[in-house]
Amino acid sequence: MSKGNRDRKAAQARRIVEQQKAADKRRKVTIWTTVAVFAVLIVAGGIGWGVLANQDKKTEASQVTTPSVAVDEGTAFAVGSGPVTVDLYEDFMCPICNEFEQQTGSTIDKMVTDKRITVRYHPVAILDEASNGTKYSTRSAGAAAAAAQDGKFTEYHKVLYANQPEEGSDGLTDAKLIELGKSVGLGTTFEAAVNDKTYDNWATKVTETFASRGYNGTPTIVVNGKQVEGPNNTLPTTAVFEQAVQAAEG
Amino acid sequence: MDLKQQQPTRLTAAWPWISTLARLGLAAVFLISGGLKVTDLAASGRAVNAYDLMSWETAKVVGAVQPFLEIALGLLLLIGIATRLSAAIAAVVLVIFIGGIVSAWARGLQIDCGCFSKGGELTGGRTAQYGLDIARDVGFLVLAGILLWKPRTRFSLDGLLLGER
Structure with missing residues (x-):
């Protein structure tokens, strides 16, 4: 095998390893960013749910003073x-x-x-x-x-x-x-x-x-x-x- | 110089910039529409209820959760994380919105779509402009489409994580 040929082979191998490393990195980034996106959305949804539950407490029977003169389920x-x-x-x-x-x-x-x-x-x-x-x-x-x-x-x-x-x-x-x-x-x-x-x-x-x-x-x-x-x-x-x-x- | 060969490369160089504009534009859309609704979740629930597509209890939950999801999605797009996925979610959301408006239109409901407002029923002779609302949402869908197709953008967390400049 000539020296030039061997160099080419080595360079090719290095390139393949680098490409694999890059692909690996890309895959890792994709997985983790995907996880992050869903985590953020779930947390955001949970916050909305929590805020609503908190607001709903205001209209629980114990928190509402209904005027005794009100009719139609006490709403009018x-x-x-x-x-x-x-x-x-x-x-x-x-x-x-x-x-x-x-x-x-x-x-x-x-x-x-x-x-x-x-x-x-x-x-x-x-x-x-x-x-x-x-x-x-x-x-x-x-x-x-x-x-x-x-x-x-x-x-x-x-x-x-x-x-x-x-x-x-x-x-x-x-x-x-x-x-x-x-x-x-x-x-x-x-x-x-x-x-x-x-x-x-x-x-x-x-x-x-x-x-x-x-x-x-x-x-x-x-x-x-x-x-x-x-x-x-x-x-x-x-x-x-x-x-x-x-x-x-x- | 051969112009025919130069043009595609110029376009290739321009795509990340076009996509960046699409990403930031879409981020603004979701941040604004979520931000306008988040201050009055009860009103947001009533806007969802106006579509008459679900029970009041369900509409209330959807109305409360939706603004937070919109803001979260807007932030994800703003920082540019998992851009293709974020754009896909944005596209799904927009398709659902368009579906809701089409259905309200088809049933002859006279409501404010609640896209950039608290929504509700229209009063005082204002008529619904469903065509315009849909056209606008389709425009936003195009932005999401650009990102789905060319998710590489400038100033994004994706780029940072992958070591792109």
Whole structure:
């Protein structure tokens, strides 16, 4: 064997060993990075699960103060005594809810007075993110529960809409919520309940019930179990709402 | 110089850079969409529930877990670890999202897809723009496809571990 030939063979062998080493390294890196990816995803999923479990504790029965006057599994306040049930799911931060109140509120009041309908108001909190972290939706729903407990739900409901803060603002302060309560004749129990956030977890619970019933947006208007909407999921006009009530009356 | 031979080499040299852009772009997509949802898990659960594809209890869990998975996937892509695998997972996730939107569209649901928002039902005369949502997700799927095909990228942990420059 010539020297040149032997050198070539040795170089070839070295190259093969290097290639194998590189392939080995590649395989090891692939295995470990794969393990790492799945580990990271499992941990992340576990964190989500844990945070949810922690949040769910808020709505456990022992953590929720349900106003004794609440109806419908303790999630709503009934106004009126008519045969047709109207369920109104609304968020006090929601401008369209206010629009519905301005547009159809007086019609609803009249139907209540005429003993045609029973309105069940469900104050839900789906717009907590729209008040710069002050959770106005939850706070206002909790305050409404405190007002209901002291027999002034309808009055407080109206005054909350009349003073509705702009979506995306800080919302009304607790002090302002209390001031509005006093303006409709609510007293110190109401004030204490707002300051102690007595009914805030209850508001979360109401929101859960709302979602579990398959509703997503506010206002959701349900007449005798049937959702009432305008064309293309828009807000129903007063006429559409009246027709729905008439249909339910049979 | 023969241009025909030079062009492929230029493209070969460019691929790691193209892939790097795809990787960072996809990372941003997942980090942003996860980050927007993680601050309100209850809302995220309601957005999942709006698709009406699973029970409320399941939707709640999916809604809570999903933002964390999205952020984790975004971070994995950002640091560039097991890029091909991460891209494959991203592609699977995107296909599931597209499937969800198509199904909502087919059933005539009027919901916000919740892609870069809390989602939920649309109100006040806003109409769903499913076509646009799908087109956007397909765009992201293309980024994942680039990474599946050419997973070598610059500034990646993969490259560091393999001793590439």
